[in-house]
Amino acid sequence: MFTSDLTIKNITNRLTHIAAYTRTLARANLNDSAVLSENFYAGLINRVYGYNLTNSNNFTRNSEAIDLHDTDRRICIQVTIRQDRNKYKETIEKFIKNKLYEKYDELYIFVLGYKDKIEKDFDTQDLFNFSHKEQIISLHELVPKIATLNDEVQEDIEEYITRRFKFPLFVLEDYTEQHFSQEIWGYVESIYQNSDKCVVPDFLGRFGMNPQHFYNLACDALAQLKLTLSKRKIFISNSTQQQVDEFIIEATKSLDVLRVFSVNHDPRDMDKMVYWANADRAIKEILRPSYQKTTELLRENNQKINLSK
Known part of the structure; x- marks a missing residue:
């Protein structure tokens, strides 16, 4: 490079x-x-x-x-x-x-x-x-x-x-392993749910009415997930860390497709349905499987934390 x-x-x-x-x-x-x-x-x-x-x-x-x-x-x-x-x-x-x-x-x-x-x-x-x-x-x-x-x-x-611009090096005494795991889980949920809303049809069956808005929310959640992980990785297991890293990769791929859809979105032009179809496929085939794996591991991680108390 x-x-x-x-x-x-x-x-x-x-x-x-x-x-x-x-x-x-x-x-x-x-x-x-x-x-x-x-x-x-x-x-x-x-x-x-x-x-x-x-x-x-x-x-x-x-x-x-x-x-x-x-x-x-x-x-x-x-x-x-x-x-x-x-x-x-x-x-x-x-x-x-x-x-x-x-x-x-x-x-x-x-x-x-x-x-x-x-x-x-x-x-x-x-x-x-x-x-x-x-x-x-x-x-x-x-x-x-x-x-x-x-x-x-x-x-x-x-x-x-x-x-x-230096990120603060403070450590909150009450910021526990469980808090960290829940914070990560929240960002993962936000990325997936807002990405999904980007392609959800409206009540008339047309594709997403405001994809740009939900695309922006998903991008913000992804940026905050990366930021959180860059500050603290010690609180989750290696296997969970690897899966979250994989989810970030898959989310980035999906958001690239969603970006193209959001830019070309026009409910009055049925010829642009191909952009919606590509975005819908990215959610179902790329993002959703990784989201399901990630949330399952985070759920197991939380259960282990609760049992150790």
């Missing part, structure tokens, strides 16, 4: 873990991490695009609509863990309400994770230009851009990520 390929793989893996970790803390209302992430992403985006972004909250506490700005380039960015249209709409409305279009020419929304499929643009009252295709950017969309940069910049980005 070329050095550049290894660097990109390391960057991709680390960014996936960071996004999952930040989203988990934010859902628990631990907002300090979100603030730290704004500073972190300012430095990351600066390296990728050559900007000079700073955290606007350092000057105006909890600035409405924006988190980062480059005043010389008249660019501003909102960093968010939310991936729904309502969040994007709220950001644009606040941008207009505060007349930020007088100070900035371009507004970007940076999503920590995957973003839902957007069908149409937003109403900006003709006060500024905003393209959802170009100005709503997910964390994962940075990777192809980083891959086009020279080796020196890529290595600087990898070093920056490693240096600036």
Whole structure:
């Protein structure tokens, strides 16, 4: 493997873990991490695009609509863990309400994770230009851009990520073997159930009505499963660990097929049924057998834990 390929793989893996970790803390209302992430992403985006972004909250506490700005380039960015249209709409409305279009020419929304499929643009009252295709950017969309940069910049980005974002090394006293096993089980369930919902027909018998949403949820659960395993592996047996690793591989394969289906999903076009058929087959033939094996081993693991008490 070329050095550049290894660097990109390391960057991709680390960014996936960071996004999952930040989203988990934010859902628990631990907002300090979100603030730290704004500073972190300012430095990351600066390296990728050559900007000079700073955290606007350092000057105006909890600035409405924006988190980062480059005043010389008249660019501003909102960093968010939310991936729904309502969040994007709220950001644009606040941008207009505060007349930020007088100070900035371009507004970007940076999503920590995957973003839902957007069908149409937003109403900006003709006060500024905003393209959802170009100005709503997910964390994962940075990777192809980083891959086009020279080796020196890529290595600087990898070093920056490693240096600036350290996962806490705390160990919770009440975090037991059973807690760990149940946490893993929860992520496995979430991956499978949301993947399955992605292809479930609606009441008229048509294929999934909102596959992008459930695909995103499954991807988030997979990222959090990987993150959890990277922190603690000592709590499960080798055989269970191997099966969970296998499940991750099979889930990744299935999600690749689901991604194609979610992008091409159109209930009005029956010619696109082939994408649904491929996704349905991936769930039934690849993901489901691995899910059943994994949950059985996790069930046995929990039983052994209970008997040892």
